[in-house]
Amino acid sequence: xxxxxxxxxxxxxxxxxxxxxxxxxxxxxxxxxxxxxxxxxxxxxxxxxxxxxxxxxxxxxxxxxxxxxxxxxxxxxxxxxxxxxxxxxxxxxxxxxxxxxxxxxxxxxxxxxxxxxxxxxxxxxxxxxxxxxxxxxxxxxxxxxxxxxxxxxxxxxxxxxxxxxxxxxxxxxxxxxxxxxxxxxxxxxxxxxxxxxxxxxxxxxxxxxxxxxxxxxxxxxxxxxxxxxxxxxxxxxxxxxxxxxxxxxxxxxxxxxxxxxxxxxxxxxxxxxxxxxxxxxxxxxxxxxxxxxxxxxxxxxxxxxxxxxxxxxxxxxxxxxxxxxxxxxxxxxxxxxxxxxxxxxxxxxxxxxxxxxxxxxxxxxxxxxxxxxxx
Ligand SMILES: Cc1ncc(COP(=O)(O)O)c(C=O)c1O
Numbered sequence: 001x002x003x004x005x006x007x008x009x010x011x012x013x014x015x016x017x018x019x020x021x022x023x024x025x026x027x028x029x030x031x032x033x034x035x036x037x038x039x040x041x042x043x044x045x046x047x048x049x050x051x052x053x054x055x056x057x058x059x060x061x062x063x064x065x066x067x068x069x070x071x072x073x074x075x076x077x078x079x080x081x082x083x084x085x086x087x088x089x090x091x092x093x094x095x096x097x098x099x100x101x102x103x104x105x106x107x108x109x110x111x112x113x114x115x116x117x118x119x120x121x122x123x124x125x126x127x128x129x130x131x132x133x134x135x136x137x138x139x140x141x142x143x144x145x146x147x148x149x150x151x152x153x154x155x156x157x158x159x160x161x162x163x164x165x166x167x168x169x170x171x172x173x174x175x176x177x178x179x180x181x182x183x184x185x186x187x188x189x190x191x192x193x194x195x196x197x198x199x200x201x202x203x204x205x206x207x208x209x210x211x212x213x214x215x216x217x218x219x220x221x222x223x224x225x226x227x228x229x230x231x232x233x234x235x236x237x238x239x240x241x242x243x244x245x246x247x248x249x250x251x252x253x254x255x256x257x258x259x260x261x262x263x264x265x266x267x268x269x270x271x272x273x274x275x276x277x278x279x280x281x282x283x284x285x286x287x288x289x290x291x292x293x294x295x296x297x298x299x300x301x302x303x304x305x306x307x308x309x310x311x312x313x314x315x316x317x318x319x320x321x322x323x324x325x326x327x328x329x330x331x332x333x334x335x336x337x338x339x340x341x342x343x344x345x346x347x348x349x350x351x352x353x354x355x356x357x358x359x360x361x362x363x364x365x366x367x368x369x370x371x372x373x374x375x
Pocket of ligand 1: 237
């Protein structure tokens with residue numbers, strides 16, 4: 001059998017990793033400013049993570065959600081404390097799209113409505129409702145195109161109010177720092193206005209923190225830069241450093257009903273052990289603070305270098321977009337092939353930096369040297 005060929009691949013097989021570096025099967029080292037698509041939070045193969053996962057696997061990898069899982073309770077407690085959402089409830093699933101599906105479903109159970117507002121250029125995943133709220137017609141199949149969604153411009157509060165005032169909007173779903181959309185950031189005024197409007201019209205505010213959350217922006221959640229709280233928050237990617245897991249943080253006003261939500265694999269013992277180890281490391285190594293400090297340093301350094309082709313540098317923490325005045329393709333490919341450095345990308349002209357949160361200033365300098373060499 002052949003693989004279903006949906007990914008344009010670099011001709012490289014990554015074999016092992018350590019911290020912010022990976023090596024291919026020929027022994028070539030790469031600096032990882034991509035973090036496996038924002039997934040590697042605490043660094044590749046962190047010894048504490050490896051030990052916790054190994055220990056758990058030797059004890060029990062999986063049992064179903066029909067019995068008490070103390071690891072889920074511990075994770076909920078720890079995540080509540082780490083994120084400042086102590087009074088929220090946690091539902092555990094397996095992927096970002098699945099977290100958004102459950103968020104939208106819960107919002108609709110809550111207020112009985114079916115319309116959703118989403119940002120232009122939004123990306124929320126590739127399954128049913130998650131892809132419908134994603135603003136990319138190329139990946140919405142006819143079966144997903146069910147007319148639930150209105151896409152609106154970023155930071156244009158009057159446009160959002162005009163829709164919300166109709167009184168029929170179930171939920172607003174929003175990435176405060178858009179990833180796939182090219183590191184476009186909301187303003188504080190917009191986010192605070194939107195929060196107030198959602199309250200006024202009984203619309204559920206969902207913050208998709210799958211890429212911008214879990215410490216990446218230099219605060220636990222990106223929306224915390226804008227002084228608001230969300231009703232529902234979705235997390236995935238960095239939560240278990242690459243072991244598939246996602247979560248939905250749920251405000252106290254939502255009351256659980258047996259059978260409404262459920263999953264076979266979600267919150268299994270091995271995933272929880274990984275997620276708890278991630279929180280251990282984030283706390284002991286102060287990785288949220290590190291993302292803030294090294295991220296500001298990196299943004300400042302790129303700006304100061306006055307590099308050719310660099311039009312704008314934007315972002316928070318270690319979620320950085322470098323807008324180029326040329327398509328990113330050649331530069332990104334040369335970074336990989338000649339300088340052995342992975343980065344992400346967005347749109348046609350944006351390089352996206354999403355390194356592990358343990359990136360050091362020396363590694364940030366190393367990136368700049370490798371980047372300069374291909375400009
Ligand atoms: C903001 C955002 N939401 C949702 C998703 C979907 O996550 P997954 O691929 O785990 O389904 C992604 C993935 O890139 C994302 O960046």
